[in-house]
Amino acid sequence: xxxxxxxxxxxxxxxxxxxxxxxxxxxxxxxxxxxxxxxxxxxxxxxxxxxxxxxxxxxxxxxxxxxxxxxxxxxxxxxxxxxxxxxxxxxxxxxxxxxxxxxxxxxxxxxxxxxxxxxxxxxxxxxxxxxxxxxxxxxxxxxxxxxxxxxxxxxxxxxxxxxxxxxxxxxxxxxxxxxxxxxxxxxxxxxxxxxxxxxxxxxxxxxxxxxxxxxxxxxxxxxxxxxxxxxxxxxxxxxxxxxxxxxxxxxxxxxxxxxxxxxxxxxxxxxxxxxxxxxxxxxxxxxxxxxxxxxxxxxxxxxxxxxxxxxxxxxxxxxxxxxxxxxxxxxxxxxxxxxxxxxxxxxxxxxxxxxxxxxxxxxxxxxxxxxxxxxxxxxxxxxxxxxxxxxxxxxxxxxxxxxxxxxxxxxxxxxxxxxxxxxxxxxxxxxxxxxx
Amino acid sequence: xxxxxxxxxxxxxxxxxxxxxxxxxxxxxxxxxxxxxxxxxxxxxxxxxxxxxxxxxxxxxxxxxxxxxxxxxxxxxxxxxxxxxxxxxxxxxxxxxxxxxxxxxxxxxxxxxxxxxxxxxxxxxxxxxxxxxxxxxxxxxxxxxxxxxxxxxxxxxxxxxxxxxxxxxxxxxxxxxxxxxxxxxxxxxxxxxxxxxxxxxxxxxxxxxxxxxxxxxxxxxxxxxxxxxxxxxxxxxxxxxxxxxxxxxxxxxxxxxxxxxxxxxxxxxxxxxxxxxxxxxxxxxxxxxxxxxxxxxxxxxxxxxxxxxxxxxxxxxxxxxxxxxxxxxxxxxxxxxxxxxxxxxxxxxxxxxxxxxxxxxxxxxxxxxxxxxxxxxxxxxxxxxxxxxxxxxxxxxxxxxxxxxxxxxxxxxxxxxxxxxxxxxxxxxxxxxxxx
Numbered sequence: 001x002x003x004x005x006x007x008x009x010x011x012x013x014x015x016x017x018x019x020x021x022x023x024x025x026x027x028x029x030x031x032x033x034x035x036x037x038x039x040x041x042x043x044x045x046x047x048x049x050x051x052x053x054x055x056x057x058x059x060x061x062x063x064x065x066x067x068x069x070x071x072x073x074x075x076x077x078x079x080x081x082x083x084x085x086x087x088x089x090x091x092x093x094x095x096x097x098x099x100x101x102x103x104x105x106x107x108x109x110x111x112x113x114x115x116x117x118x119x120x121x122x123x124x125x126x127x128x129x130x131x132x133x134x135x136x137x138x139x140x141x142x143x144x145x146x147x148x149x150x151x152x153x154x155x156x157x158x159x160x161x162x163x164x165x166x167x168x169x170x171x172x173x174x175x176x177x178x179x180x181x182x183x184x185x186x187x188x189x190x191x192x193x194x195x196x197x198x199x200x201x202x203x204x205x206x207x208x209x210x211x212x213x214x215x216x217x218x219x220x221x222x223x224x225x226x227x228x229x230x231x232x233x234x235x236x237x238x239x240x241x242x243x244x245x246x247x248x249x250x251x252x253x254x255x256x257x258x259x260x261x262x263x264x265x266x267x268x269x270x271x272x273x274x275x276x277x278x279x280x281x282x283x284x285x286x287x288x289x290x291x292x293x294x295x296x297x298x299x300x301x302x303x304x305x306x307x308x309x310x311x312x313x314x315x316x317x318x319x320x321x322x323x324x325x326x327x328x329x330x331x332x333x334x335x336x337x338x339x340x341x342x343x344x345x346x347x348x349x350x351x352x353x354x355x356x357x358x359x360x361x362x363x364x365x366x367x368x369x370x371x372x373x374x375x376x377x378x379x380x381x382x383x384x385x386x387x388x389x390x391x392x393x394x395x396x397x398x399x400x401x402x403x404x405x406x407x408x409x410x411x412x413x414x415x416x417x418x419x420x421x422x423x424x425x426x427x428x429x430x431x432x433x434x435x436x
Numbered sequence: 437x438x439x440x441x442x443x444x445x446x447x448x449x450x451x452x453x454x455x456x457x458x459x460x461x462x463x464x465x466x467x468x469x470x471x472x473x474x475x476x477x478x479x480x481x482x483x484x485x486x487x488x489x490x491x492x493x494x495x496x497x498x499x500x501x502x503x504x505x506x507x508x509x510x511x512x513x514x515x516x517x518x519x520x521x522x523x524x525x526x527x528x529x530x531x532x533x534x535x536x537x538x539x540x541x542x543x544x545x546x547x548x549x550x551x552x553x554x555x556x557x558x559x560x561x562x563x564x565x566x567x568x569x570x571x572x573x574x575x576x577x578x579x580x581x582x583x584x585x586x587x588x589x590x591x592x593x594x595x596x597x598x599x600x601x602x603x604x605x606x607x608x609x610x611x612x613x614x615x616x617x618x619x620x621x622x623x624x625x626x627x628x629x630x631x632x633x634x635x636x637x638x639x640x641x642x643x644x645x646x647x648x649x650x651x652x653x654x655x656x657x658x659x660x661x662x663x664x665x666x667x668x669x670x671x672x673x674x675x676x677x678x679x680x681x682x683x684x685x686x687x688x689x690x691x692x693x694x695x696x697x698x699x700x701x702x703x704x705x706x707x708x709x710x711x712x713x714x715x716x717x718x719x720x721x722x723x724x725x726x727x728x729x730x731x732x733x734x735x736x737x738x739x740x741x742x743x744x745x746x747x748x749x750x751x752x753x754x755x756x757x758x759x760x761x762x763x764x765x766x767x768x769x770x771x772x773x774x775x776x777x778x779x780x781x782x783x784x785x786x787x788x789x790x791x792x793x794x795x796x797x798x799x800x801x802x803x804x805x806x807x808x809x810x811x812x813x814x815x816x817x818x819x820x821x822x823x824x825x826x827x828x829x830x831x832x833x834x835x836x837x838x839x840x841x842x843x844x845x846x847x848x849x850x851x852x853x854x855x856x857x858x859x860x861x862x863x864x865x866x867x868x869x870x871x872x
Contacts, residue, residue: 025530028519028560032527076513080792083464084520091468094461124464356516 016055016234020406023228030227031355031412038419040355042085042176042198046411047363048348049237049335053276055406056237056335057414058283060213062203063180065101066361067119068111070351071378074359075119081353082123088354089196090173096125097165097172099179099189100152102133110142110150116178117150119353125174130155130167132179132188155188164194174198180205184325202425203418210285210330211241212424217417224413235410238266238333244326245286251329253306256284260302260331267333281334287327295334337365341377348404350411357408452491452670456842459664466663467791467848474855476791478521478612478634482847483799484784485673485771489712491842492673492771493850494719496649498639499616501537502797503555504547506787507814510795511555514787518559521790525632526609532561533601533608535615535625536588538569546578546586552614553586555789566591566603568615568624591624600630610634616641620761638861639854646721646766647677648860653853660849671846674702674769680762681722687765689742692720696738696767703769717770723763731770773801777813784840786847793844 020027045064046057070078086093098120100113117127131140131152141151158166165188166172174196181189181204189201201207218236225232240259245251260282267280281297290309296302339346339362346362362377423429456463481500482493506514522529534556536549553563567576567588577587594602601624602608610632617625617640625637637643654672661668676695681687696718703716717733726745732738775782775798782798800811859865 024558025560025562029528029530032519032523032529032560035523036527073509074512076510077516080513080516083468083792087468087471091472092465093468094465122460124461124468126461356519 016230017403017406019228019230020409021402024405026227027409030224031416034416034419035355038416038423040352040415040419041203041422042089042354044352044415044418046350046352046414048350048407048410049337050339050348050407051278051336052338053274054234054335055410056235056333057217057410058237058332058335060414060418062199062208062418063178064351065109065112065178066349066376067115067351068108069361069376069378070115070359071361075122077356078119078351078353078358079122081356081358082119084356085354086120086123086125086174089198093125093173095166095170095172096120096127096174096176097130097155097167097170098127098176099132099155100129101179102131102135105142105150105152107145110144113150113178114144114148116176120176126170128167128170128172129153130165130170130172130175132186134186157188159194163191165189165192177203182206200422200426202422202427205287206325207425208421209328211239211328213417213421214239214330214332216420216424217414220413220416220420233270235413237335238263238270240331242329242331244328245289246326251289251291251306251309256306256329256331257299257302260284260296261299263331263333264298278336281336283332283334284329285332286329288325289327289329291329346377348407350407352411352415355412355415357411360404360407360411452666453839453842455664455666456845457838460841462663463845466660467852470852470855471791474852474859476788476851476855477639477858478525478790480788480851480854482786482788482850484786484843484846485773486775486784486843487714487772488774489710490670490771491846492671492769493653493846494673494768494771496850496854498635498644498854499614500787501545501548501614502785502812503551503787504544505797505812505814506551506795507797511558513792514555514789514794515558517789517792517794518555520792522556522559522561522610524790525634529561529609531602531606531608532556532563532610532612533566533591533603533606534563534612535568535591536565537615538567538571541578541586541588543581546580549586549614550580550584552612556612562606564589564603564606564608566601566606566608566611568622570622593624595630599627601625601628613639618642636858636862638858638863641723642761643861644857645764647675647764649853649857650675650766650768652856652860653850656849656852656856669706671849673771674699674706676767678765678767680764681725682762687725687727687742687745692742692765692767693735693738696720696732697735699767699769700734714772717772719768719770720765721768722765724761725763725765727765782813784843786843788847788851791848791851793847796840796843796847 041062043062043064045061045066047059047061049056049058098113098116101109105113113129117129121127129150129152132155133152136152136154139151139153141149143149153167153170155165156167158164158171164171165175172195175192176198181201184206185201185204189197214237218232221232221236225235240263242256242259243252263282264280267282270276271278271280279297281295284291284294284296284302286292291305294305296305337345337347339348341362341364345365347365348360349363350360351358359378364375364377366375477498479498479500481497481502483495483497485492485494534549534552537545541549549565553565557563565586565588568591569588572588572590575587575589577585579585589603589606591601592603594600594607600607601611608631611628612634617637620642621637621640625633650673654668657668657672661671676699678692678695679688699718700716703718706712707714707716715733717731720727720730720732720738722728727741730741732741773781773783775784777798777800781801783801784796785799786796787794795814798813800813802811
């Protein structure tokens with residue numbers, strides 16, 4: 001099922017979309033060459049905003065959940081991509097251990113895990129779930145709403161000298177993390193040199209930095225923009241890094257105000273250049289902080305927000321928790337979402353396995369005044385939906401051009417950025433650098 | 437659309453099917469390890485017969501046509517497999533030259549070429565058609581029934597010292613043969629060391645030998661049968677090689693009769709072992725000969741056939757054509773087809789790109805008394821159709837088991853056999869052997 005999407009395209013996007021579709025062979029070749037040099041994360045979900053005048057990623061999640069929101073008919077693509085990934089990573093693999101989030105799983109999260117088990121099971125692996133939650137001391141079986149169940153088993157260090165991680169009588173070749181490691185990597189995941197741990201530990205937000213991701217993304221978009229002859233701003237959100245905030249530390253309001261101001265000048269220049277009459281906005285990103293994801297349309301709005309923050313020393317209204325980690329503050333150009341499903345804002349989310357875009361859905365934002373909840377509308381890629389339109393020679397008999405292709409390209413640019421990021425923070429590469 | 441198939445399963449097949457589905461992780465691992473050592477043909481179409489009591493391949497076509505008979509919704513799978521193949525073969529590729537069959541193309545063949553252009557175009561290559569038909573001296577454009585067109589251009593040797601093949605202003609990295617080279621490889625295809633020629637020249641029937649293919653297949657099925665704990669006969673057709681027949685030479689009827697007799701003894705033993713009450717039959721395979729694909733139920737029927745052959749010296753009723761090539765004679769166990777669509781016999785055909793099964797269709801045989809023509813019923817793999825059923829833990833909520841999986845396994849066994857075959861006849865490998 002492909003939802004009826006009312007796109008409100010304006011300004012240069014139609015041109016951008018056309019240019020991207022026309023350059024398909026060059027674009028696909030560009031990605032092939034990138035993947036010769038860089039390794040994509042095993043899986044990812046990329047949030048995209050389509051403003052009409054620009055299309056840009058707003059988040060690249062390297063521990064993606066929500067797999068159950070994908071349409072059933074993208075499963076063969078997901079399985080084929082997983083097969084190709086296994087073949088490259090560990091062709092001898094028999095067993096895969098999936099590490100779920102800690103805590104008691106909700107029913108949607110269980111459906112997500114069931115879908116991951118299905119994908120990697122059909123790709124030819126024995127799949128089991130090994131929990132690293134210290135509170136889980138014995139096997140725990142959770143029923144699935146559609147029948148069947150998911151069993152969480154306590155993950156153990158196994159083998160001689162406990163060099164490996166697995167379950168009782170289950171020694172996996174690869175460990176797939178579906179746990180975002182919010183508080184950092186626990187000891188059980190450290191020093192696993194004999195197994196593939198995917199994504200690697202530095203993909204957790206205690207190591208990742210949004211500023212590093214968007215710096216990588218900016219450079220990549222500059223190169224990609226040259227290839228296509230387009231302004232990289234059309235596919236990249238402007239941002240300003242505002243440093244780290246330690247748990248319990250006060251927010252440096254003046255520095256933040258300055259960064260927001262500088263960002264607005266840049267956005268306004270671009271809006272003027274392209275004749276965009278929308279009022280620009282910026283989004284504050286600061287994980288674990290009350291300001292996280294707050295949108296402001298000018299410095300005055302920021303001041304109002306800051307004035308209303310609770311007076312707690314760390315600005316999040318709570319005393320610093322033990323084990324709480326520093327969070328980075330970033331201000332990002334707000335990209336308005338022009339896609340609509342039944343009048344509600346619909347944000348595309350693109351899912352990847354290895355280097356392949358395998359599907360996606362629209363996150364349809366709640367109309368809060370109508371008391372609605374956020375919904376997920378799967379995009380079925382039956383037929384040719386995620387593919388570019390046929391070659392130009394075939395124009396006469398060609399189907400409508402595929403508007404999802406651009407999202408697949410934008411999603412993969414964020415994926416390339418994530419691969420640069422993971423390389424830059426790879427402890428093994430850092431050790432090599434030190435040695436030189 | 438998945439057609440309603442009335443399968444007439446009897447004897448050990450249900451057990452075989454169950455065993456194959458249960459062993460999915462072991463089977464997928466087995467194929468992964470095979471593909472570490474061997475290179476699959478770039479594409480193939482494998483004819484399969486499902487007798488109920490056994491399932492076996494009857495032909496592995498390495499220049500597959502009929503791509504237009506596949507359902508539209510397998511296209512994303514085909515494109516993803518093509519992308520993965522390009523990445524391995526020639527990641528820098530920009531251009532692909534497809535070499536079509538010689539002669540004026542029929543409308544179905546043009547649709548086949550259009551589908552191939554679509555697959556490799558969407559995978560990110562500029563695709564053009566270079567004809568090696570000496571009769572084609574200038575560009576020739578053929579309209580497609582659904583709009584658009586296909587242009588055949590005369591293939592040329594290009595570049596310094598004419599070491600490459602291409603078109604005027606079109607230098608491909610890879611050349612895809614969709615021309616079965618019935619009379620052997622013409623000079624224009626020889627000594628192309630700078631480009632990838634796929635499949636390689638030894639995939640043509642002037643070099644391929646059915647007996648070599650089925651010998652390889654027999655060995656592979658023995659090993660695969662051990663893995664599964666099954667009799668390899670359940671997935672392999674018995675055969676007897678009856679040598680070559682040169683153009684113009686008389687058929688050695690006595691030798692053929694002896695081989696047919698020996699084959700029938702073997703088939704009867706197997707039928708007895710499994711309590712199969714069908715009357716066994718054998719199929720004579722001899723390309724270019726009047727007896728090709730004749731089915732006989734005993735030696736008497738063979739004698740009757742031989743007695744009715746025209747008295748021409750070469751047994752094909754014609755004088756040997758200049759340039760006619762030797763053909764091999766093989767007698768193969770006939771595998772009855774138990775699948776039916778509306779009472780008509782339906783033979784599954786499995787399509788592969790690189791190592792991936794990407795789709796298939798049923799060849800529905802004409803009811804000749806009703807004046808019908810052979811039809812092709814695409815199998816839509818929407819949802820999970822070409823995947824094995826979910827992991828055993830999920831049994832409660834699982835969908836019906838996927839009966840196509842077995843065909844995908846049998847098809848890939850023939851693909852492995854073809855890869856062994858192409859290695860055994862690789863001129864570069866032979867040269868290396870000579871050098872030792």
